[in-house]
Amino acid sequence: MIEQLAPDGRLRHLLGLEGLPRDVLDRLLQRAEALRGPATGGIAMRGTLAGTAVCTLFFEPSTRTRSSFLLAARRLGADTLAFDASTSSASKGETALDTLRNLEAMGVRGFVVRHGEDGAVAALAAAAMPDTALVNAGDGRSHHPTQALLDMLTLRQAKGTDFSALKVLIVGDVLHSRVARSNLRALQTLGAGEIRVCGPASLLPDDATLAGCNVADDFDAALEGVDAVMMLRLQRERMEQGLVPSLEEYHRKYGLTEERLRRAAPNAVVLHPGPMNRGVEIDDAVADGPQSLILRQVANGVAVRMAVLEEVLG
Secondary structure: OOOOEOOOOOEOOEOOOOOOOHHHHHHHHHHHHHOHHHHOOOOOOOOOOOOOEEEEEEOOOOOHHHHHHHHHHHHOOOEEEEEEHHHOHHHHOOOHHHHHHHHHHOOEEEEEEEEOOOOHHHHHHHHOOOOOEEEEEEEOOOEOHHHHHHHHHHHHHHHOOOOOOOEEEEEOOOOOOHHHHHHHHHHHHOOOOEEEEEOOHHHOOOOHHHOOOEEEOOHHHHHOOOOEEEEOOOOOOOOOOOOOOOHHHHHHHHOEOHHHHOOOOOOOEEEOOOOOOEOOOEOHHHHOOOOEOHHHHHHHHHHHHHHHHHHHHO
C-alpha cells in the first residue's frame, strides 16, 4: 500500500486502516464526534471545501456509503459529482484509471472510490496527481476504512473511549467481508480487550486475518458475556454455491435472535453494516430492538466521512 500519511502526519489518502497509528484513528474519531451537529444539516461547515470538486467513483452498487459521502461532501461545501459505472464510459470499456484521469483533467481533486477488485483503489492513488486525494469506499474483500471508523465511533458513544475492557464479537461471513477486516484492524489498533470471531468454517479466512482473535463456530458459546455484537451480511453475491447448506440452516446456527442475545452482557449493543438480510443473520426484533445501534451507525457515517474528507482535502 502506498504511503497514506503526509510528512506532517495528516492523511493524504485513506486507503485502509492497516498501518495507521492509533493517534490518527483517535483524531478522526474525535473530529467526527465534533461534527455530529453539522452532519445533520445547516451551513456552519460549508466554507471548508468550497471550490473543491469531489467525485464518488463507484463501480459497485451502494446506498448508505455513497449517500453519506455525498452528504458529507456537500455539508463541507464541496462541488459533488456522482459517477455510476453502469451509465458511464466504463460500460464501453474505459478503464478506471482513464476515468480518473479524465475527471482530474476537469479539476476534480477528491475521489471516493468503490471497486470490486482488491487493491484497485490503492492502484488509482499511486497513479493520481500529487494534489489528488483518494478515499477507499470499499475494495474487493480487503478494506472499508470509513465503515470501520463509523463503527468505532458508535462503540465509543455507547461504551466510552477505553476499549481495553471490551469483549467484541464479529459474526458471520468474514471470508467475503471487507467490513470485518477493517473492523478487526480498528479494534486491534484501539486496544480492544478481547475480539471474538464466529462463523461456519467455510466462511472464515484461512490466512492471518484472524490472528489474535478467539475463533469459534458455536455462536451461543461465543455470545457469552460480550459487550458488542457485530453481525455481518451473508454476501451471497460473492460466494460460491455450497458454502452454506441453506439460508434456513444458517439462521438456525448463526442468526441473532432475542433469545440468543440474552447470552451477551445485559447492556450489550448490536451493530450491522447493512444491508441486512432480515431473518437470515438477524431477526427483526433485534434489528429494531432497544440494543440495536444500526441506525446510529448510519447517522455516524456522515460525520465520519466529513472528518475524513476535511482531513484529506482541507
